[in-house]
Amino acid sequence: MTDKLVQPFSQKRTAELAENLSAGGEVKGRSLWADARRRFVANRAAMASVVVLVLIFAFSLFGDHVTQFDNETIDWDVMGSVKELGAPSLTNGHWFGFDESGRDLYARVVQGSRISLSVGLVGAFIAVMVGTLYGSVAGFVGGRVDGVMMRLVDIFMSIPYMFVLILLLVVFGRSISMLFVGIGLTAWLDMSRIVRGQTLSLKNREFVEAAVAIGVPTHRIILRHIVPNLLGVVVVYATLLVPQMILTESFISFLGLGVQEPDTSWGALISEGVKSMNYGTLWQLAFPLCFFVITIFCFFFIGDGLRDALDPKDR
Amino acid sequence: MTEQSPLLTVRDLKVWFDVKRPGAMPWTPVDKLKAVDGVSFDLKPGETLGIVGESGCGKSTLARAVMRMVPTEAGQALWLGQDLLEMSKREMRAHRKEMQMIFQDPLASLDPRMTIGQIVAEPLKTHFPGLSTPEVKDHVREVLDRVGILPNMINRYPHEFSGGQCQRIGIARALIVKPRLIICDEPVSALDVSIQAQVINLLMELQEELGLSLIFIAHDLSVVKHISDRVMVLYLGNVAEISEASQLYRSPGHPYTEALISAVPIPDPQAEREKEVMLLDRDLPSPLNPPSGCVFRTRCPIAEERCGQSRPPLKDLGKGQQVACHLR
Numbered sequence: 001m002t003d004k005l006v007q008p009f010s011q012k013r014t015a016e017l018a019e020n021l022s023a024g025g026e027v028k029g030r031s032l033w034a035d036a037r038r039r040f041v042a043n044r045a046a047m048a049s050v051v052v053l054v055l056i057f058a059f060s061l062f063g064d065h066v067t068q069f070d071n072e073t074i075d076w077d078v079m080g081s082v083k084e085l086g087a088p089s090l091t092n093g094h095w096f097g098f099d100e101s102g103r104d105l106y107a108r109v110v111q112g113s114r115i116s117l118s119v120g121l122v123g124a125f126i127a128v129m130v131g132t133l134y135g136s137v138a139g140f141v142g143g144r145v146d147g148v149m150m151r152l153v154d155i156f157m158s159i160p161y162m163f164v165l166i167l168l169l170v171v172f173g174r175s176i177s178m179l180f181v182g183i184g185l186t187a188w189l190d191m192s193r194i195v196r197g198q199t200l201s202l203k204n205r206e207f208v209e210a211a212v213a214i215g216v217p218t219h220r221i222i223l224r225h226i227v228p229n230l231l232g233v234v235v236v237y238a239t240l241l242v243p244q245m246i247l248t249e250s251f252i253s254f255l256g257l258g259v260q261e262p263d264t265s266w267g268a269l270i271s272e273g274v275k276s277m278n279y280g281t282l283w284q285l286a287f288p289l290c291f292f293v294i295t296i297f298c299f300f301f302i303g304d305g306l307r308d309a310l311d312p313k314d315r
Numbered sequence: 316m317t318e319q320s321p322l323l324t325v326r327d328l329k330v331w332f333d334v335k336r337p338g339a340m341p342w343t344p345v346d347k348l349k350a351v352d353g354v355s356f357d358l359k360p361g362e363t364l365g366i367v368g369e370s371g372c373g374k375s376t377l378a379r380a381v382m383r384m385v386p387t388e389a390g391q392a393l394w395l396g397q398d399l400l401e402m403s404k405r406e407m408r409a410h411r412k413e414m415q416m417i418f419q420d421p422l423a424s425l426d427p428r429m430t431i432g433q434i435v436a437e438p439l440k441t442h443f444p445g446l447s448t449p450e451v452k453d454h455v456r457e458v459l460d461r462v463g464i465l466p467n468m469i470n471r472y473p474h475e476f477s478g479g480q481c482q483r484i485g486i487a488r489a490l491i492v493k494p495r496l497i498i499c500d501e502p503v504s505a506l507d508v509s510i511q512a513q514v515i516n517l518l519m520e521l522q523e524e525l526g527l528s529l530i531f532i533a534h535d536l537s538v539v540k541h542i543s544d545r546v547m548v549l550y551l552g553n554v555a556e557i558s559e560a561s562q563l564y565r566s567p568g569h570p571y572t573e574a575l576i577s578a579v580p581i582p583d584p585q586a587e588r589e590k591e592v593m594l595l596d597r598d599l600p601s602p603l604n605p606p607s608g609c610v611f612r613t614r615c616p617i618a619e620e621r622c623g624q625s626r627p628p629l630k631d632l633g634k635g636q637q638v639a640c641h642l643r
Contacts (some may be wrong), residue, residue, distance in 0.1 A: 029430055029471030182428040206424035211489070213382050214438045215411030 017304040036232070038061040039309040046305025047299035056295055060113035068093055069104035071111045072262065076102065085282050097283045098267075100276050108264055109287055115259055116246050116266040116292070119179065123245035128238045131191025136172050136226050138192070139199025140218070150196065153189050161186035165248075169257045180259055183248055187241065194237060232310035240301035250292065266292040320395075321357040322496060323381070328354045330373070330380045333601060337555075349602050350376040351554040352610075353390070355629070360495065363522065363529040365543030367536055369576065371599065373552040374532045378498045381530075382406055382416060389583075390456065391413035403640060412442040415489035419501040420505050421481035425473035431484050432469030435459060438492045445636065454491060454620035462487045462517060479510035486517065496528045503538060515542055534578045540564055545635070548572050551602055551610045568638035573612050617642055 041044060064070070079102035088097040088105075096105035138149040165182040172178050202208060203226075211221045231294065250267025252258035259265040266288050273285030330351040336343070351373040366527050367372050379385045383399060392399045394410060402410065415438070417422035425434050435455045438448060446454075456466035462483040462489050473481055482502060489497050499518065503511040519542060522529055533539045539546055539560070548555040548562045548571065556569040567573045577593040595614045600606055608614050612622040622641055629637045 027467055027471060027473055030428055031472050033475070069476040147462075197482075206418045206420055210418060210424045210485075211426075212384055212414065213411070213416040214441055214488075215408045216437065216441050217408075218546070220441075224429075225426050229426070272360065 007161070019281050033201035034293060035292060036306075036309040040305050043305040043308060045301045046303040046309075049301035049305070050220055050286070052294060053302070056291065056298070058112065059291075060110060060117055061111035062108060063113070065281040067095070067104065067106050069107050071103060071264075073104070074102045075104075076223060087281075088283050096287045097281075100272060100281070105284065105287060108269060112264045112266050112269045112288060113291060115176065115240065115263060116249060117295070119176075119183070120127055120242040121182060121247040123183045123187055124238050124241040126180075127187035127191050127241055127245075128234055130184075131188035131196050132227060132230065132234055134188065135192035135195025135197075136199045136230065139196040140203055140222050140226055142200075142203070148197075150193075153192055156186070157189050162251075165252060166255075166257060174257055174260050176259060176263065177253065179249060183245055187245065189242070191237060194215070195230055198233050199226055203227055228311065236303055236307045239299055239306055242301040246292070247301075319359050320394065322360045323358040324391070324393040325357075325381065326393070327433045328356045328377065328380060328390040328392060329593040330376050330385055331388040332385075334435055338564075342535055345555040346603050349552050349605060351380060352602075352605070354549070354552070354553070354554050354558060356547055358496070358528055358530065360528055361522070361526050362545065363531055363543045363571065365539035365546040366530065366532045366549060367534060367539050367546060368549035368555075370600065371550045371602070373602075374534075375500050376552075377549070378416070378500050378530060378532055382411075382498065409442075412438065412492040413494050414495040414498065415492065417444075417482070417485050417489050417497060417502045419498045421478050421504050422473055422476075424485055425481055430470050430472055431464070431476070433492060434473070435488045435491055437470075437483065438488060442492050442517055455487075458487045458491045459484075461481070461490070461521075470591065477510075478506050479513060482514050483517065486514075487522070490521065491527075493525070494527070496529045500532050501534070502531075504533065504535065511538065518542065536564075536575060548575065551600065551605055553610050554625075554639055555611065556636070557629070558632075558638075559634065562568050562636050566636075566641055568632055569611075569615055569640050570615050570634050609639070622642065 027214050042234050066241065075098065085098075088095060094104050094106065096109060099105045099108055136151075138146045164186065165179075168182045169178055208221060208225055216224075246266070249258055249265060250270065252263050253267030254271040256271070269288035270285060270292065273281075273288060274285055318404070326357050328351055329349070332348040332350055332364045333345040334348045336347055341346070354373075354377055356364065366377065367570050368374050376385060380387050381399065382586060383402075386566070387400050390400070394413070399409075399410065425431070429437075432452070432455055435458060439451055439454055449515065452469075455469060459466045459469065464480060464483050464487065468476075473484070476484065485502075497518075502518070503514050506514060515538065518529065518531075531539060531542055543560045545557060546560050547557045548563075548569065550571050555568070555571045556563065558568065563572060564576060567576050574593045574595050577591065581590060593616070595616075597614050600613055606623070607620075608623040608625055609615070609618070609627050610620040615622065619642065625641075627639045627641045629639050630643065632643065
């Protein structure tokens, strides 16, 4: 009976397989990545977060095409009496209302999302690239090189980075590029430590020994054997790094040192919203805050999902 | 048998590791762990040399030292007259295609993120970078077919194969550059007995077909007996005995070899029960602080006073048997 039940399905598959084999076709393998993808897709919270995050990215990229207002024009009528005239409204097209200076808040949030997300992504990207290469070289080469490289990291880490970041912004002027440099300078340190630890454990695995015995040059071993096997950990850490970058940028902007007018970011918008909270214009705080919190939650859920999907203990 | 010039000549090879004492200051001298302490042997073309000994006696370290995977303290490893240990990294890389290695854990020795096609192709791509992709693929298919893996599996990943299949893939990877020597580091100890036989028979077939030399490391004496022409018994980084395989099993020269052979299980419950095992007293001494003179004397049933005074040289007992013992 069971035979009958599975037959329609298995017959087709078997026939396909047989044809494949007889034609000398190659059987496709299922990589560890494919396995992880399957587990990730099965994780509802993570998939929902991916969807929400995609929407937020779409919002930041194309949101300004939807509205008729731009982020610069000041509505002089509203400016003095934002509380009375500037509330969110569906009828006049100012969906998120106005900010304190009479600009359309929706357009401002789009602009802020762009900057916040790009700071997060670029910062995490720099951290991942530098940290992965630095850590894997230190771990794989080992010995004195490792000692020097990691002591250097220790020294950098012992300097309070917020202090350095603030100093940089004060000394070299407040600009987005300086913010990128400042965040990038510090964010790779943790990454390199994590990667080095992973490399040390990978280095003694037999497949790396096998590559050494074959005579594969060191840089190829690092790039072809070490890094792909590290990638699971790196990807998980990177997804947790993005919100951390966004938080850092927001904090700096909240302090007033980061992004400067007329540019804005979630942190800067939240900061403005907080300042005008007392006047009863709560929407100025609520909208940027919502985006900020939702994005960070999404990244955390995705990070969790990735970790579950890539966890070697599940294999 | 005519004397052929040896493929590999190892002379007085020493591998010492630095071991820091716990809590030592940076300037205190480190302890030396003598993993391999003065091993010499020859390997002729087409010959199989078995290396046996208990865990920690330096079998794997010896193999890795010859492959230049661990730094050596002293000695020579001559490959057709050229010292491998003196070579620059570049020269050594060129020689690596002549000697390949098979590892103990079949699955762990294959990169989990690569398809077996990529894994098997790696030595070829490393040593013959000029080959075009279809040529590489043809070679890979050919060699996989030879070791009994269906060539249409090349896009599969190592975790989709069984242990025996993985070991065949490991063998394919070693064979693809047509080496003259394959060092097998306990290639079957992680496999089931029935699979062990298949893998060993495959190795023996390949050896006959291609005229390979093998260095076969194992702790299972019956496996070594099956495959080896000569057997080297290591004890605490020292050679206890080197002799023709049949001679070694018929009349072991060194008391340690005797003890090892007496411990081989017999696949017959009756005989196994009645067999007399020569048990050795005490544990293996630490290679950090090996006994003076003959390293085996602390556990040797026939040790005398002079065993503690000088290290016994390898003595030729005839019939291709060399033994390092004062009393034989």
